[in-house]
Amino acid sequence: MQKRPFDWPATGPVNLDIHDLPHASSSLEWWYVNTHIYTEDGIELSLFASFFRIIRGRDENTKQPLYARSVTWGVTDAARGRYLAETVVDRSAPEIGLKKLKRSEGKRDDRLIRAMREVLLQDKVPYPDRMFNREPFEATRKLELDYDGLCFKKLDDNTYHLKMFQDHHKVGCDLIFKPQKAPIRHGADGVVAGPDGSEMFYYSISRCEVTGTVILDGLARNVSLGVGWYDHEFGGYRDTDNQEETQDTDKVSWNWVAVQLADGTDISAYTLFDVATGHTTDQRLLVVKPDGEPIRYDHLEFSPTRIWRSTRTFNDYPTGWRLRCDEAQIDLELTGRLDDQEFITVISPPAFWEGSVDVNGSYMGAPVTGRGYVERSGHVSVNSLDDFFGAVGEEVRASVRRLLPFDPTFEEVRDLVAGKGREYYLDGVDIAQLVRTLAKPVREITDRGGKSWRSYAALACCDVVGGDSRRYVHWLAMPELMHVGSLIVDDVQDKSEIRRGGPTTHLVYGEPLAINAGTACYFMGQNLLRSSDVSDADKLRLYHIYFEALRAGHAGQALDIDGVADAVPHAVETGDGSELEKRIIAIHRLKTAAPAGALSRMGAVAGHGTELQIEGIGRFFEALGLAFQIVDDVLNLRGFKKNLKDRGEDLRHGKVTLPVAKAFSRMNGTDRKWLWSIVQEKSRDQQVIEAAIEKIEACGALEHCMKEAGDYVELAWQQLNPLVEDSLPKLMLRAFGWYVLERHY
Numbered sequence: 001m002q003k004r005p006f007d008w009p010a011t012g013p014v015n016l017d018i019h020d021l022p023h024a025s026s027s028l029e030w031w032y033v034n035t036h037i038y039t040e041d042g043i044e045l046s047l048f049a050s051f052f053r054i055i056r057g058r059d060e061n062t063k064q065p066l067y068a069r070s071v072t073w074g075v076t077d078a079a080r081g082r083y084l085a086e087t088v089v090d091r092s093a094p095e096i097g098l099k100k101l102k103r104s105e106g107k108r109d110d111r112l113i114r115a116m117r118e119v120l121l122q123d124k125v126p127y128p129d130r131m132f133n134r135e136p137f138e139a140t141r142k143l144e145l146d147y148d149g150l151c152f153k154k155l156d157d158n159t160y161h162l163k164m165f166q167d168h169h170k171v172g173c174d175l176i177f178k179p180q181k182a183p184i185r186h187g188a189d190g191v192v193a194g195p196d197g198s199e200m201f202y203y204s205i206s207r208c209e210v211t212g213t214v215i216l217d218g219l220a221r222n223v224s225l226g227v228g229w230y231d232h233e234f235g236g237y238r239d240t241d242n243q244e245e246t247q248d249t250d251k252v253s254w255n256w257v258a259v260q261l262a263d264g265t266d267i268s269a270y271t272l273f274d275v276a277t278g279h280t281t282d283q284r285l286l287v288v289k290p291d292g293e294p295i296r297y298d299h300l301e302f303s304p305t306r307i308w309r310s311t312r313t314f315n316d317y318p319t320g321w322r323l324r325c326d327e328a329q330i331d332l333e334l335t336g337r338l339d340d341q342e343f344i345t346v347i348s349p350p351a352f353w354e355g356s357v358d359v360n361g362s363y364m365g366a367p368v369t370g371r372g373y374v375e376r377s378g379h380v381s382v383n384s385l386d387d388f389f390g391a392v393g394e395e396v397r398a399s400v401r402r403l404l405p406f407d408p409t410f411e412e413v414r415d416l417v418a419g420k421g422r423e424y425y426l427d428g429v430d431i432a433q434l435v436r437t438l439a440k441p442v443r444e445i446t447d448r449g450g451k452s453w454r455s456y457a458a459l460a461c462c463d464v465v466g467g468d469s470r471r472y473v474h475w476l477a478m479p480e481l482m483h484v485g486s487l488i489v490d491d492v493q494d495k496s497e498i499r500r501g502g503p504t505t506h507l508v509y510g511e512p513l514a515i516n517a518g519t520a521c522y523f524m525g526q527n528l529l530r531s532s533d534v535s536d537a538d539k540l541r542l543y544h545i546y547f548e549a550l551r552a553g554h555a556g557q558a559l560d561i562d563g564v565a566d567a568v569p570h571a572v573e574t575g576d577g578s579e580l581e582k583r584i585i586a587i588h589r590l591k592t593a594a595p596a597g598a599l600s601r602m603g604a605v606a607g608h609g610t611e612l613q614i615e616g617i618g619r620f621f622e623a624l625g626l627a628f629q630i631v632d633d634v635l636n637l638r639g640f641k642k643n644l645k646d647r648g649e650d651l652r653h654g655k656v657t658l659p660v661a662k663a664f665s666r667m668n669g670t671d672r673k674w675l676w677s678i679v680q681e682k683s684r685d686q687q688v689i690e691a692a693i694e695k696i697e698a699c700g701a702l703e704h705c706m707k708e709a710g711d712y713v714e715l716a717w718q719q720l721n722p723l724v725e726d727s728l729p730k731l732m733l734r735a736f737g738w739y740v741l742e743r744h745y
Contacts, residue, residue, distance in 0.1 A: 005235075009190060014183040014203050020143040020154055020232060024065075027055040028200070028236035031145065031152055033162055033177060034258065035210045036356065036371040037226035045214060046337065046356030047173060048373060049073035049164060051145050051152055053138070054236075056096055068092045069136040071150045072345060073164055075171050076356040077216065078337040083355070084169040087129045087345040088148060090136070094120040097346065109384040111735035111742070116346070118734065119726050127727040129346050160208070160230060170218035177208040177228045181292040186268060186284060192233070193272075193282050200235035206258070206266035206288045229258050229266075229373070251275055253378025255302055257323060257334065259359050261370035264290030267330065269323060271302050275378060285325050300325045308339040310351070311459065311473045312729075314391035316381045317342065317353040321374060323361075332361035334372060340470065344728060352377035385739045388732075392476075393452040399477035400446045403524065404439040415527060441509045441517035445484050448500035453628075453736070454479035457596060458603035460736075461617045463729035467607020471533055478525040479599050485521025486553060486591075488514050493561055522550055534606055542602050549598030556590025559583075564656050568664075572672045577664040584658050585626065593625030609724075616720040620733070623716035627709035628740050633657040634705050635743075637693045648689035654682040662701035671695055706741070713737045 005025035009015065022029060034048035049071065056068040070093070074085030090096070097120045101113050119126050132148040143160075144153040151163040158179065165172030186192065186202040193199055210226030253275050259267040269285040285297040306320030319336035334357040341355025352375065359370040382388045405412060408431065410423075417434075418425045455476045459469035490496070491504040492511050498504065506514035529542050564583045571577040600621035604614040637659055639647040650657050656679060664672050678692045696702060717737060724730055 008201050008235075009185075009203075011189075014185065014190075016154075016158070016183060019203070021140070022053060022138055023234045026053075026234040026236060028198075029053045029234035030232075031143075032231040032233075033152070033160070033228060034373045035175065035177070035208075035226050035228035036260070037175075037210055037214065037223045039214060039221040040224045041221055043077075043216065043221060044079065045216070046076040046078075046371070046373070047074070047175075047214070048354060049150075049152070049162060051147060051150075056090075056092055066092075068096055069132075069147050071147050072343065072354075073150070073166075074341075074343060074354065075169075075173075075214075075216075076337055076341060078356065081338060081340075083338055083341045084166070084171045085128070085343050086166040086168070087343075088150060089125055089129055089131055089346075091131055093125050093129075093131060093346075094123050097125070109386075109735065111385060111738040112731065114738065115731040115734040119731065124726055125346055126731055127725055128344055165215065170215065172215035173212065175210055175212035175214070175223070175226070175228075177210055177230060179205045179230070180207040180209055181205060181266070181288060184286065184288055184292075184294045186270075186286055187282075188284075192235075192270075192284075198236045200233050202231070202233045204232075204258075204268060204286075204288075205230040206268065207260060207264075227260055227371070229260065231258075252281075254375070255379075256375045257302065257321070257357075257372055259323070259332065259334070259370055259372035261359065261363065261368045263363075263366075263368060265363060265368070267323070267332075269300055269302055269325075271300075273378070285328065285330075287328055287330070295328065297325050297328050299327060300330075305333070306335075308336075309391065309395065310340070310342045311395065311470060311476075312344065312463065313342065313351050314382050314388055314395070315342070315351060316391075317376060317379075319353075319355070321357070329362070329364045332359055332363070332368070334359055334374060336374070346728065385735060389452055389456070392456050393449050395473075396452045396455045396476045396480050397447060397449060399455075399474060400443065400480060402474075403477050403481075403528070404443055406435055406439060406443075408435065408439075416524070419527075419530070437509075437513055438517055438520060441488070441505050441513050442481070442484065442521055444502075444505050444508055445487060445499055446480060448502055450480065450483070450500060452480070453740075454483055454596060454599055456736075457600045457621055458606075460729055460733060461600040461603030461609075461621070462607035464617065464724050464727065464733060465604050465607040465609030465613045466725070467603075467609070469603070469607070472603070472606055474528055475602075478528045479595075481521040481524045482549070482553075482595060482599075485518045486557070488518030488521070490557065492518070493557075538605055541605055545598045545601050545605070549595040552590045552594035552598075556587050556592075556594070560587050560591060568656060568676060571661065571664040572676045575665060575667075575669065575672065577661045580656070580661040580664065581658060584656070584661055588626050588629040588658075589622070592629045593622040596625035596628075597622035613723050616723045620713075620716040620720045620737075623712040624737060624740050627713050627737075630658055630705050630709040630712075631741060631743060633659055634702050634709075637696060637702060648686070648693055651679060651689050651692055652682055652684060654679050659696055659701045659705050662704050663696045663699050666699040666701055666704075667695065671699075710741055713741060 007023050007025050009019050031051045036046045038044050052070045053067050055065045057066045059066055068090040070089045072087045074083060076083055101117055104113060125131055134148050136147040138145055142154060153161050155161055160177040162173060162175045183203045183205050186204055190201050190203060191199055192202045206229060208228035208230060210223060210228040212223055213220045214223060253273045254270055256270040266288040271283040272281045274281050283300055285300040287295045301324040303322050304318030305322050307316050308319040309316050319339045321334040323332045323334060324330060337356045337358060341353060342351050343354050344351040354375045357372045357374050359372050361368060382391055413431055414423055414426060458475050458479060462469040462472060487499060488505045491499055492506045492514055496504050497507060525546060564580060567580045567583055571580045597618040601614050601618040604617045636650045637648060663675060675692055678688060683689060
């Protein structure tokens with residue numbers, strides 16, 4: 001057992017006049033409240049707020065600790081399906097963030113770290129976080145926190161005053177928390193141990209009467225009934241002279257719950273985990289009876305019953321729980337009042353779940369109900385961009401399955417074929433036959449998965465301009481269907497046999513059904529747009545953008561089918577491949593860049609971006625589309641990760657790609673003629689193919705291709721960067737640009 005700091009509570013009741021105050025020995029300290037309230041006009045809301053203070057270093061002259069402060073808080077408006085959250089951080093947050101990034105190297109995706117570092121080096125933090133406009137204030141003789149107008153203080157009558165406001169959502173509160181029970185120590189007589197060796201002291205006032213006003217949509221509303229909870233935790237203490245940055249919360253994850261039952265009983269429980277091993281390091285359950293008597297238990301089950309996936313971070317969160325403690329005769333079901341109570345913030349990357357829950361079950365053999373709050377932090381299912389796009393792909397496939405189910409309802413078939421008012425179109429239609437001849441040929445490819453970055457583009461670009469992509473999650477299927485439709489038809493035209501690791505659609509269902517299914521995919525996107533929550537003017541604009549992309553794609557396919565062989569003799573004869581390169585780039589632009597740009601513009605339109613933002617985002621994704629195809633040409637020669645495609649496949653098929661065109665400008669005449677003969681022969685001799693690849697590599701053509709791809713992306717980014725606010729979605733776009741350039745599959 002470590003020796004306790006001098007300013008921690010002694011045995012006995014916690015003296016709030018002393019211990020509500022900040023503690024000099026603590027490297028980490030926070031004050032937390034939550035409340036469930038009803039307003040006089042019948043609105044039910046839940047709200048939480050946390051005020052944090054952490055040591056960030058010491059003054060060089062006085063050696064006194066220097067602190068960084070932050071506030072996280074949010075409001076759950078379940079009836080309207082809204083979760084309104086905000087994080088405000090210290091002016092030193094960029095400096096602290098850079099240090100955390102340094103510690104994260106090798107643990108998190110390097111591209112995400114680089115994107116974040118770019119912002120922090122400009123002394124900024126990405127939205128939704130913002131920095132304090134003025135220095136936070138803390139009183140020394142009483143609890144009084146004023147963090148740039150976000151205030152929590154103790155009044156002379158021993159009540160607590162919480163005053164908050166966020167301008168972006170026009171939401172706030174002016175609330176009084178009046179304790180109804182005495183403070184109770186949590187953990188082992190107040191001590192909570194973390195896996196990093198630190199100790200924290202933790203006490204709660206588990207029930208308060210809450211009165212005052214809340215502000216919703218800019219209007220103040222009186223509270224008619226409210227119940228609240230107050231926690232105070234401090235420590236991060238080690239038995240060492242060096243207190244700086246002792247608390248590394250990246251090592252710890254936790255699930256925590258605070259429940260207030262209608263019968264006056266309060267329950268708090270937590271489970272701490274070692275992130276590296278996943279092992280439980282501590283768990284406790286505290287019951288506070290209606291009369292304030294505490295009872296503590298060490299054995300509990302706090303397990304998920306339902307999982308929800310965020311379509312902003314693509315992390316998975318439990319939104320249903322079962323809390324059991326046989327010794328205490330507790331068996332409770334906890335259900336999130338909203339699934340989407342994900343709190344996105346850079347200080348707990350990339351997010352955590354803090355939400356209001358309904359409580360039902362039994363306690364001491366009697367049925368009970370209540371309200372509660374659950375916090376789940378540090379459990380990150382997406383650690384890299386590979387993880388991210390893997391999760392995106394799963395959601396894309398689910399979206400396609402919803403649009404093209406194998407066992408559809410009458411309404412689903414009607415909407416697929418026509419729409420409301422055209423039910424008679426289905427008279428005599430054999431639905432099973434339609435599924436077999438239309439849905440299954442499409443899903444033959446979509447169910448195998450793909451890179452899914454096109455689907456990500458539309459949603460991400462909605463968020464980047466300040467929109468809410470959650471309103472357009474059903475769009476995930478649209479880019480995939482546009483792309484897969486072209487693949488199915490392309491495979492027929494090229495007589496390809498393999499697609500996404502399996503036989504092509506036309507080999508399974510025949511060419512007529514494959515061609516029909518492929519072209520049908522193009523029109524399924526219109527069905528998704530028709531059901532979108534956008535104005536008629538925006539919907540018309542979305543249609544124009546969508547069909548412009550289809551026209552461009554078909555033009556590019558026509559050029560690709562006919563090929564560029566007629567331009568090769570001049571390049572071989574003169575060593576000038578510039579015209580040949582332009583024609584190849586034109587095909588890439590029409591087939592890949594134009595659809596990518598269109599989908600991103602559609603997202604920006606849905607997010608109500610400005611004209612400059614819409615065009616800047618479109619140009620950036622066009623650059624990504626070009627870069628993606630150029631990198632694909634390079635990987636075809638250098639080899640794909642896990643041998644996804646055969647190395648040198650393009651050469652064996654006699655295809656003139658950008659690396660070949662660039663090689664013609666860099667080789668001597670003899671080598672140019674030799675390489676052209678290999679391409680024309682469509683050689684199947686792998687030794688010959690390897691020799692050709694070696695010469696293309698040696699002349700610098702592949703490196704020049706990669707540089708050109710990088711230049712496209714970087715130039716487009718520099719044009720887009722000043723047009724959109726720094727935000728977490730923007731960081732993802734920046735990292736995605738590097739991901740395209742550095743991919744190996």
